[in-house]
Amino acid sequence: MTHKDAEETDVAPASSVSPLPARADPIVRLTGITKQYGRDAVVDGVSLEVAEGNVLAIVGPSGAGKSTLLRCVNLLERPDHGRIEVHGHAVNAGEPTSERQVAALRRSTGMVFQSFNLFPHLTVLENVSFAQRRVLGRSRQEADSRSRELLARVGLSDKSDTYPQRCSGGQQQRAAIARALALDPKVMLFDEPTSALDPELGLEVLTVMRELANDGMTMIVVSHEMHFAESVADEVAVMADAKVIEQGDPKEIFKNPSHTRTRQFLRAIVER
């Protein structure tokens, strides 16, 4: 599919098995994604769409394949079957993929990891500026000024010249968000961004994410933060056993889950 086709959208192609019609232009479209390790499918034929400006939360028990699915979006994991489209850049599993295609997908997405993964040998500012210079070709001055802007936005203006290990986990994760945003991604991917943080530091990160969502950033968030999913996400997908078993309005699903497995999972959260 070409970029032009992607912009026409609304009418999903016949091959799409999307369980929900997109409300606006889908900027991410995953079709029949399957990822196998050996003979076990970790992700089994999942199709999802995310409309521009929407937040999709993916929830579900550990081992359901949430993170693997998310990592397929920017090809950190290569799916065995299916098709990935982000902002008009498409990659089909099983077809040879060029470095340029991979780069285009990764340029359209920004990713935030559970363990932050800042570069420990660079200061916070350098962490945010570095890829801008190498990937986008911005000058040091341009990159640094953009970085400072973003660090201010995530509340880290005073940490520019600090090394990551001198920052709290919450600060590191906010810096990691700034680092991803610095490349002007179309879609932000969050892989359990608060799982390694205590509730207080997690809240700092969630607050930044909430603001980001309010500013209209398209986001896919894998998380166990149900309150966040309910109050921020436009849509929630529940995954269990490698499949999306339920999908829709988070308030509906959390109030009135139709699937036994969803009910069981939600009860475990409520009863904690």
Place this chain on the structure above:
Amino acid sequence: METYWYILAGLPTTLALSVLAFAIGAVAGIPLMLARRSSLLLLRAPARVVIDLSRAIPPIVWLFIIFFGLAETGLKFTPFQAAVIGLGVVSSAYLAEAYRGGLMAIDKLQWEAGHALGLSQRDNFQYVLAPQAFRVALPTMATFAIALLKDTSLTYTIGVNEILFRANSEAQVGSASSLAILAFAGALYALLSIPTAMVTRRLDAAMRSKVAQ
């Protein structure tokens, strides 16, 4: 007194030998390490043989092979040249392994973070992985540098005019007590080694904190 000045005058040769051999190893160790890590068996297997052999054969045997052995085939080196080449070969293998160990210590999540940012394979290696790997490898490299400095004394056997060569010849002539002369030579090596060890210990502590474990 003259005896000791004479021995001390061997110091620049010892230092030059150490620095040159280490420099050869530091440079040649990089392609050797890359080949050793390659996914192509055609590169990986020979690199492994070269590294293993270079380390398995004692340095003094390398020196003899290069100086006496190769002379038979018409490849003639001065003692100093042979010493630089021989110790350079050994250094390349040890430093390739030090680099490789450093890279293996870097979490694979650092690769992923770089990839997710869209860095090219090369940029990711050069700017993200290598600087961190270098920090991890540094103590191993320093330990090797000290061992190398001491191993330069082996080159007296092929006639390199360094500290031990001079000390030995002075002791043979009997210009002073053998014990005093050799103790002086020993003290010179210690004077070079100990500060190197101290500096690297401090560097190591400072750098280790800036690496993803």
